[in-house]
Each structure stands twice: as structure tokens, then as C-alpha cells.
Amino acid sequence: MKVGLVLEGTYPYVTGGVSSWVHTLIINLPEFDFEIYYLKPDNKVRSVKYEVPSNVIAIHELNIFGDFQPKISGKVDFDPLERIISEISSGKAIESIIPFAIEFIEKNTGKSIRKMLKTRRFWSIMVKIYENFFSERGFTEYYWMIMNLFLPVINALQFTPDRCDIYHVPSTGYASLVGINGKVIHGSPLLITEHGIYHKEREREILLSSWVPDSYKPMWVQLFRIMSMIAYEMSDLLTTLSRKNQAYQLKLGADPEKMIVIPNAIDVDAYSLPKEPHEGFIIGFVGRVSRIKDLKTAIRAISLVKEMIGQREKLKFLVIGPADEEDYLTECKRMVEVLKLEDTVEFLGPQNVKEYYPKMDLLLLSSVSEGQPLVILEAMASGLPIVATDVGSCKEMLYDRDGQCGIVVPPKDHFSMAKAIVRIYEDNELREMFSKNTRRVVQKYRLDRMIESYRKIYLSLIEKRVPSIS
Structure with missing residues (x-):
């Protein structure tokens, strides 16, 4: 049985709590093969910080801010995107756009979303957003801010993982989009595990940043909230480390029926x-x-x-x-x-x-x-x-x-x-x-308890494999 682990900026190239957790999980579940999908912020060559276990059968990398243009085709369905813009322009709460965002992902996963940036229809959407929300800013600044905002999202949505029996993503954000791709294309179940609350951490970074003008900060914050809400909705199971984290997840609409607390653990x-x-x-x-x-x-x-x-x-x-x-x-x-x-x-x-x-x-x-x-x-x-x-x-x-x-x-x-x-x-x-x-x-917080919990979850999710659309 093969588990696809989708990781953003952590294992095996960066040390830290999440990386240690991933390494511990892999070495203590030798009956599973693991295929790692590593999302990185640039093209730098990084040295491996861990002795990668033998049951890691492959490591794939994606620079989510790079020029990623896979050889895929298919015309993008714009309808859900235009509905999203309509909802936002009408002053609707972000909860109202989640169904349309999920529809956009389900209809366009496996297609060349990058190509839509060069279409007149997309340009029309860009201009409409500008006129409604950012007309007091220069258009050139606005254009590049939008490109920087959506480039990693588009790259993640175009990065299709190989078929795995289950996709396990220890965060929401960009990594969760890759996991969602795997679920949509291959019909494999998706497990999301949050250590910190991803959208809260990104919100803090954005609000303190100097490179994002104040006018655009709410847009960036909302994007990360939306990605978390999509991940919560599309996951088959949502685990986190504490009841405090669960409270944040519930505020963004997570389904309590598929939420489980599994604390960190050590030997x-x-x-x-x-x-x-x-x-x-x-x-x-x-x-x-x-x-x-x-x-x-x-x-x-x-x-x-x-x-x-x-x-x-x-x-x-x-x-x-x-x-x-x-x-x-x-x-x-x-x-x-x-x-x-x-x-x-x-x-x-x-x-x-x-x-x-x-x-x-x-x-x-x-x-x-x-x-x-x-x-x-x-x-x-x-x-x-x-x-x-x-x-x-x-x-x-x-x-x-x-x-x-x-x-x-x-x-x-x-x-x-x-x-x-x-x-x-x-x-x-x-x-x-x-x-x-x-x-x-x-x-x-004994290690054997945590490992047994994830072993049972993996087996349970695999047995209840969701239907494939491919």
C-alpha cells in the first residue's frame, strides 16, 4: 500500500517539528510505502537533513513559484471562476464561494490552468476585479500582485501526483491542493493533518510583511482562509494535535463528524x-x-x-x-x-x-x-x-x-x-x-499510541476508497 505525502517546505530538506513528525511516522510504519511530494519556494538545491528510510520509494519536487508548465491540455471551464467573482463583487461572505471554488478544481484538475492566464476571458475577469476593488492603485502594480498571488495556486493545481492508495497532507494551503488533485483524479482518499493552523500562520506573516501593500493584505489573507476551507471540505478525515486547533477548524466550517485529535508523540x-x-x-x-x-x-x-x-x-x-x-x-x-x-x-x-x-x-x-x-x-x-x-x-x-x-x-x-x-x-x-x-x-503522548492511530486510519480510509473519476 502506498501513501502519498505532500509536504510544503519541510521533510526531508528542512529540520523542525513537522519534519521530525513525518520522519517518525515513516520509520514506524514500515508496512506502507511512502511517495513524497515536496513543494519548495525556489530552485535552490537542498541537502537532505534526514536519513531517508527505505520505504520512501520516491521524492518529487515542485517550485510552486516557478515556471511550471507540464505537458497537459484541456480547455479550462471558466464558469465557476466567474461565479466566484460575481459573489465577491456582490459583497457575499467567503463561505458562499467555496462550492464554486471546489467546482472549479473538480472541473479543471488535470487541465492546463496556466494557459487560461493568456485568454481574453481571464483578462476580462482581471479588469473587473481591478475596477471593483483596486482602482485607486496603479494597474501594473495590481497585475503583478495578482500574478504573485495566484501563481503558486495554479502551479499546485497543475501538479498531479502519481496514483497512491491515500494522500496524506500535514497542512492545508498549497500542499492540500496537490492532495486534492490526487483525490479528484485517482479517487483516493485524502487525509489532512494540521500541526499549526496554516491560515492563521500565513495571516500573521502577511499582516507583518512590508512587501505586500496594505490594500492587498486582506486579499492574501482571504486566499489562505479559502484554501483551508476547501481542504476541510474535501478531506475524508481531518486530524489535528489539540482541541484548541479544532476550535479554529470549526470556525472555518470543518465537519465535526470527520475530525479527530491525535496528539504528537515521542519515544x-x-x-x-x-x-x-x-x-x-x-x-x-x-x-x-x-x-x-x-x-x-x-x-x-x-x-x-x-x-x-x-x-x-x-x-x-x-x-x-x-x-x-x-x-x-x-x-x-x-x-x-x-x-x-x-x-x-x-x-x-x-x-x-x-x-x-x-x-x-x-x-x-x-x-x-x-x-x-x-x-x-x-x-x-x-x-x-x-x-x-x-x-x-x-x-x-x-x-x-x-x-x-x-x-x-x-x-x-x-x-x-x-x-x-x-x-x-x-x-x-x-x-x-x-x-x-x-x-x-x-x-x-507515547509514540506507540500515535503510530497505531495512524495505522488504523490509513487502513480504514483505504478500505473505504472513494469512487474514481478517471
Whole structure:
């Protein structure tokens, strides 16, 4: 049995939580073959970051922003697209256009959608949108903004995967369009798994961006919402990591009848290591050095912690993980110098974290966006108290009904972060209680439970294979 995994910017070329999850899934389901469809943002040659398992039988790549013109034909049916424009022009809610968007996909999958950009009918639609919504902007700017908006969508819709028994997409967005192609053309079931909520993450990026003029930002945000709504509607099953994520999915019309929560998981026993004696109080940061992990807020918090602790004990802050953004790493190192923390903060790069968890006294997670961080589970298995920002399912994990495992603080609030760290540092009983609770609560996130859940889902979906239209 063959599973088509459609991945956007993750495995096997980029490390991180989703990539680790994918790798773990593949190696623990050896009875399935996996064919990977990797969507990338450019034509750069990337090195593989994982030892690809033998049951990965092929890796296909697509530059979704590139000049992708496959040898396919077929005249595009414009009718659903014109209905979409009519609904938007009438001020209808985006929910009203989803049926027409799905109709457009179902009627045009496997056709050369790229060619429609050169037709008079498409040009007429472009002009109508401009006159209704963007006439105060220059037309040339508008044209290229529309092209940048829709090029990756068109490329994804033209990228037809090979026949697989099931398509599994760990996100919505562009990758989900490829999975939908597979479902429509080959009649194979589609499983969507969301770690973070894709449209929320893209919305945050767009609103903070400088390259998208303010007039166009609502259009970009709506596009990603629409893609999520289409993916939710066309999926046969929708899994996510937490109840909090489900709430976001339900707001966009996901069907509760096909929703399942399957938490992240780790090999708990592999991280249940004895503590190692060490000097001072050691705080660990484990993750990619990138803006979304917000290491700068963590560094500011460490500076305050150092002031609060004073000379009582030597403080160390270990930053473990690769630098996804070199310029951001440089900024973080500069901040360390400005705050005079050179003797406190150590940038260790990628390391075997199992060698460091036993040396730590606390894990700090400062992200502005997360799904269900594996590093929290690893730290829990190691018996570490945790201070984490209130993103993704962090609160759900740390404030478990069977025991509190740490303290959750608002994102980008280094004062609250520092106070939480000092509270744990100063209260030995609290620290011990958190440590005991983490080892107990993490048993709910055992790897064998997650793997068995996906094994059952794969087999169930394959047995109920939907009819093929090809």
C-alpha cells in the first residue's frame, strides 16, 4: 500500500517539528510505502537533513513559484471562476464561494490552468476585479500582485501526483491542493493533518510583511482562509494535535463528524534519563533560531532573571538548534553582547539533545506560533519544569488535568517570562512537583499510541476508497 505525502517546505530538506513528525511516522510504519511530494519556494538545491528510510520509494519536487508548465491540455471551464467573482463583487461572505471554488478544481484538475492566464476571458475577469476593488492603485502594480498571488495556486493545481492508495497532507494551503488533485483524479482518499493552523500562520506573516501593500493584505489573507476551507471540505478525515486547533477548524466550517485529535508523540523511554549533577541553574532553549521562535524575547527574559537572581547562583542559558535565519542569529548574538550576557548565553548549534536534557533545570519555549511542540514532550519525559508561551497547545499540555507541568506566559512578554522562571527557581517544592507531573503526564503522548492511530486510519480510509473519476 502506498501513501502519498505532500509536504510544503519541510521533510526531508528542512529540520523542525513537522519534519521530525513525518520522519517518525515513516520509520514506524514500515508496512506502507511512502511517495513524497515536496513543494519548495525556489530552485535552490537542498541537502537532505534526514536519513531517508527505505520505504520512501520516491521524492518529487515542485517550485510552486516557478515556471511550471507540464505537458497537459484541456480547455479550462471558466464558469465557476466567474461565479466566484460575481459573489465577491456582490459583497457575499467567503463561505458562499467555496462550492464554486471546489467546482472549479473538480472541473479543471488535470487541465492546463496556466494557459487560461493568456485568454481574453481571464483578462476580462482581471479588469473587473481591478475596477471593483483596486482602482485607486496603479494597474501594473495590481497585475503583478495578482500574478504573485495566484501563481503558486495554479502551479499546485497543475501538479498531479502519481496514483497512491491515500494522500496524506500535514497542512492545508498549497500542499492540500496537490492532495486534492490526487483525490479528484485517482479517487483516493485524502487525509489532512494540521500541526499549526496554516491560515492563521500565513495571516500573521502577511499582516507583518512590508512587501505586500496594505490594500492587498486582506486579499492574501482571504486566499489562505479559502484554501483551508476547501481542504476541510474535501478531506475524508481531518486530524489535528489539540482541541484548541479544532476550535479554529470549526470556525472555518470543518465537519465535526470527520475530525479527530491525535496528539504528537515521542519515544518517552528514550528521553527518561537520569539527571546529571552540575553547577548553577541551567535553562535550555531547544529549537530553530528563527523569528517565529522569538529567541530575542527569551534573551531579554534571561537578562532580567540574571538581575533577579543576582549572585545567588551561576545562571546558564543554552541555545540548542540550527540557525534557519542567519541574519536573525546575528541579531540575537548582538543582543547578547549589548545586554552583557556573554558569560551566560551559549549558542551551541545542532546537538544531540538527549545529552543536554539531563543537565538542564528548566526548558524555556518563547515561540510566537507553535502546533504541539515536540521539545515540550521531550522535556517532560526528562522531568523538566517548563516555561512556555501561550501558543498552539502549550497550555493544554502544561495545565493538564492530571497535573500542572510548568507555567504558561503571554507571547513576547519577557517580564512575565522572567517572573515565571524566577518563581520556579526559588520554589524547590514547586519545581519538584512540576518535575513529577511532567513524567506522569507525558505517558499520554507515547509514540506507540500515535503510530497505531495512524495505522488504523490509513487502513480504514483505504478500505473505504472513494469512487474514481478517471
